[in-house]
Amino acid sequence: MSDTIDIETSDGEPIDGHPVDGDGKVVEEQPAAAVAVRAQQLSKRYGSLLAVNQLDLVVPRGSIFGLIGPNGAGKSTTFAMMATLLRPTSGRITVMGADPSQKPRTVRRRMGYMPDNLGVYDNLRVDEYIEFFAASYGISRTEWPSLIDGLLELVDLSVKRSSMVNSLSRGMKQRLSLARALVHDPELLILDEPASGLDPRARVELRELLKTLNTMGKTIVISSHILAELEEMCTDIAIMEAGKLLAAGTPREILSRLGGARTVRVRFATGATEAFTVNDDAEQAALLRRLLVDEERDVVEFVEESGGLEQLFMSITEGVVQ
Amino acid sequence: MMNPVLGRELRERMRTGRAFVVIGVFLSLLILTVYLVYQGTKSTGEIQTDLARQTRLGRDLYEWVLFVMLALVLFFVPGLTAGAIAGERERQTLLPLQVTLLRPRSIFIGKVLAAMSFLVLLLVAAVPVMMVAYLLGGIRVLDGVKGIGIIFVVAVLLTIMVAALSSLARRVQTATLVAYGFTALIILLGPLLYFTMRVADGSKGADLENPPAVLLTFNPIAIVADATAGENSNESGNPLRWSRGELVNAKSYNNDSWFAWFPDDDFGARFRILNGNDDGFPAWILGTAILSAVAGTLSLFAIRRLRTPAETER
Numbered sequence: 317m318s319d320t321i322d323i324e325t326s327d328g329e330p331i332d333g334h335p336v337d338g339d340g341k342v343v344e345e346q347p348a349a350a351v352a353v354r355a356q357q358l359s360k361r362y363g364s365l366l367a368v369n370q371l372d373l374v375v376p377r378g379s380i381f382g383l384i385g386p387n388g389a390g391k392s393t394t395f396a397m398m399a400t401l402l403r404p405t406s407g408r409i410t411v412m413g414a415d416p417s418q419k420p421r422t423v424r425r426r427m428g429y430m431p432d433n434l435g436v437y438d439n440l441r442v443d444e445y446i447e448f449f450a451a452s453y454g455i456s457r458t459e460w461p462s463l464i465d466g467l468l469e470l471v472d473l474s475v476k477r478s479s480m481v482n483s484l485s486r487g488m489k490q491r492l493s494l495a496r497a498l499v500h501d502p503e504l505l506i507l508d509e510p511a512s513g514l515d516p517r518a519r520v521e522l523r524e525l526l527k528t529l530n531t532m533g534k535t536i537v538i539s540s541h542i543l544a545e546l547e548e549m550c551t552d553i554a555i556m557e558a559g560k561l562l563a564a565g566t567p568r569e570i571l572s573r574l575g576g577a578r579t580v581r582v583r584f585a586t587g588a589t590e591a592f593t594v595n596d597d598a599e600q601a602a603l604l605r606r607l608l609v610d611e612e613r614d615v616v617e618f619v620e621e622s623g624g625l626e627q628l629f630m631s632i633t634e635g636v637v638q
Numbered sequence: 639m640m641n642p643v644l645g646r647e648l649r650e651r652m653r654t655g656r657a658f659v660v661i662g663v664f665l666s667l668l669i670l671t672v673y674l675v676y677q678g679t680k681s682t683g684e685i686q687t688d689l690a691r692q693t694r695l696g697r698d699l700y701e702w703v704l705f706v707m708l709a710l711v712l713f714f715v716p717g718l719t720a721g722a723i724a725g726e727r728e729r730q731t732l733l734p735l736q737v738t739l740l741r742p743r744s745i746f747i748g749k750v751l752a753a754m755s756f757l758v759l760l761l762v763a764a765v766p767v768m769m770v771a772y773l774l775g776g777i778r779v780l781d782g783v784k785g786i787g788i789i790f791v792v793a794v795l796l797t798i799m800v801a802a803l804s805s806l807a808r809r810v811q812t813a814t815l816v817a818y819g820f821t822a823l824i825i826l827l828g829p830l831l832y833f834t835m836r837v838a839d840g841s842k843g844a845d846l847e848n849p850p851a852v853l854l855t856f857n858p859i860a861i862v863a864d865a866t867a868g869e870n871s872n873e874s875g876n877p878l879r880w881s882r883g884e885l886v887n888a889k890s891y892n893n894d895s896w897f898a899w900f901p902d903d904d905f906g907a908r909f910r911i912l913n914g915n916d917d918g919f920p921a922w923i924l925g926t927a928i929l930s931a932v933a934g935t936l937s938l939f940a941i942r943r944l945r946t947p948a949e950t951e952r
Contacts, residue, residue, distance in 0.1 A: 362950065396951065397947070399733075399737055400737060400946055400947050401733060401736060401737065401946045401947055401948070401951065402946075402947055402948065402949075402950075402951065403947040403948060403949055416947060417947050420946065420947060421739060424737055424738065424739055425739065427737075429733070429734070429737045430734075431730070431733045431734065433730035433733075434730065435729050435730025435731040435732075435733070435734065436729075436731065437646065437650065437729075437731060438729075439649075439650040439653050439654060440646065440649065440650065444646075444649065448642055448645070448646045449734070449738060451640075451642035451645070452642045452643075452735065452738035452739065452740045453738055453739050454739050493734075496734060497734075500739075
């Protein structure tokens with residue numbers, strides 16, 4: 317995806333409304349059909365607080381797009397604007413080609429949203445809960461049984477079909493919420509902190525589920541504090557802080573563009589271990605070639621130390637709190 | 639297709655024991671009222687021999703049951719409806735609802751209809767209690783229908799107002815406080831204004847300085863009292879009769895008009911009440927119209943509050 321993702325630094329000013337990269341070059345705009353969400357100079361102000369500050373963002377269709385940032389970075393506000401809940405103060409946003417402020421119902425038909433706070437109707441059964449949202453999306457009653465079967469199977473809650481919602485664990489409720497967001501078969505899923513409060517097993521299950529949904533052709537925009545999880549799952553990421561976009565692209569791409577060095581740990585047949593610092597993929601390949609070919613050393617392990625997204629996040633953000 | 643919010647609300651409401659507790663308390667208090675009024679009159683020793691007295695007992699019973707029924711409705715409606723929108727917000731279920739294809743008015747109407755359905759259940763459950771008065775005489779079937787009907791109208795208007803106010807609050811507790819405060823305001827505001835102005839005027843003659851009688855009309859007690867007026871119903875003895883008496887007095891101080899300041903012109907004539915005649919403009923219609931206007935305005939405001947995208951998260 318590296319050729320389709322735009323990158324922008326926090327001080328990147330737009331040229332004629334087009335986003336620019338850190339070097340001041342105009343970023344190539346993607347054709348509308350390839351874009352699920354496009355934000356241009358998007359801002360949201362609450363009184364004196366600028367929650368989102370001139371955000372330029374492109375979410376490619378078919379991607380799993382992770383939006384990362386500390387608390388108060390503006391992620392949930394950005395999601396709320398995507399999800400037709402909040403009107404931007406300035407700038408423009410299109411979701412599946414439509415403006416959420418102008419045509420909210422068009423966007424809602426094609427988008428499923430899961431807010432960061434898990435709210436469910438405790439006094440309903442699992443199947444009744446899905447029925448309610450199917451009715452709210454105007455889905456014909458005759459379609460409900462097959463729809464419920466399919467969704468519950470997808471989120472692995474078939475055995476809980478007749479259970480009361482209040483008897484479900486948090487992980488199960490989270491999956492039920494996901495089923496709810498999928499009830500009208502949207503092309504885009506906006507998931508705000510879906511893994512928060514889940515135990516490790518539930519997290520893994522959720523991650524696998526999201527990957528499955530992605531293979532079904534759904535674009536997923538997700539935020540999370542668990543960076544390792546996003547790193548494993550996301551094809552693209554954007555890092556926000558204090559309402560501003562700091563970087564966007566694939567994690568490797570961002571590392572390369574920001575000139576971030578990485579550590580490669582090499583273990584030799586003798587049992588000795590050495591660490592090397594490389595700046596990019598080319599340097600990493602050159603190192604391996606040098607060790608194996610030039611120096612003819614017996615390498616048994618060649619591992620890039622995973623600081624990955626976490627390291628990237630720490631190097632980009634400054635811990636600014638609004 | 640049935641309003642999805644209505645369907646879900648009914649399902650949830652009837653699934654919890656709270657609904658049955660409310661119906662139980664409601665009926666128990668009505669039955670206790672019948673028992674106390676019957677015992678109170680029976681103790682005079684005249685009930686078995688005096689037909690007129692028995693007829694009067696029927697009327698007394700009817701009016702007391704109506705009054706207690708109204709008081710219970712005024713007590714239960716705010717408690718049961720205050721969480722309509724605030725509850726969704728507090729449970730964090732409003733956002734998922736707002737991103738569906740349901741329109742804000744459908745959400746609001748669903749909430750109001752659910753509360754109204756429960757009211758219908760309450761009032762239907764009260765019919766057998768009301769029938770005791772009918773069996774004693776003094777009231778017709780039509781009186782019973784009128785009584786329950788006007789209480790239903792008042793309850794529906796209050797439900798709409800409380801549900802609309804619920805859209806202002808983020809927590810059910812706050813919404814409940816606002817709902818009870820507003821209900822108290824509806825009951826007390828008119829009479830307080832009217833009697834304060836009357837004390838300030840002091841003359842009590844039929845002059846332009848008198849407070850307008852309309853201030854007494856948009857009160858639930860006055861509406862029920864006026865709509866259920868019948869023979870012997872202007873005497874003292876219960877709050878409905880007292881309310882009717884005050885309405886009659888207020889009108890007489892206003893030259894039989896609802897508005898003291900235009901007693902004689904053509905416009906004023908439309909609002910005149912001619913004591914003793916049936917062709918006047920009844921207080922209950924005026925009161926219901928005023929409450930309907932307030933309920934309508936609040937509803938529009940609530941629907942606007944539910945509309946997204948919004949400027950701020952609601």
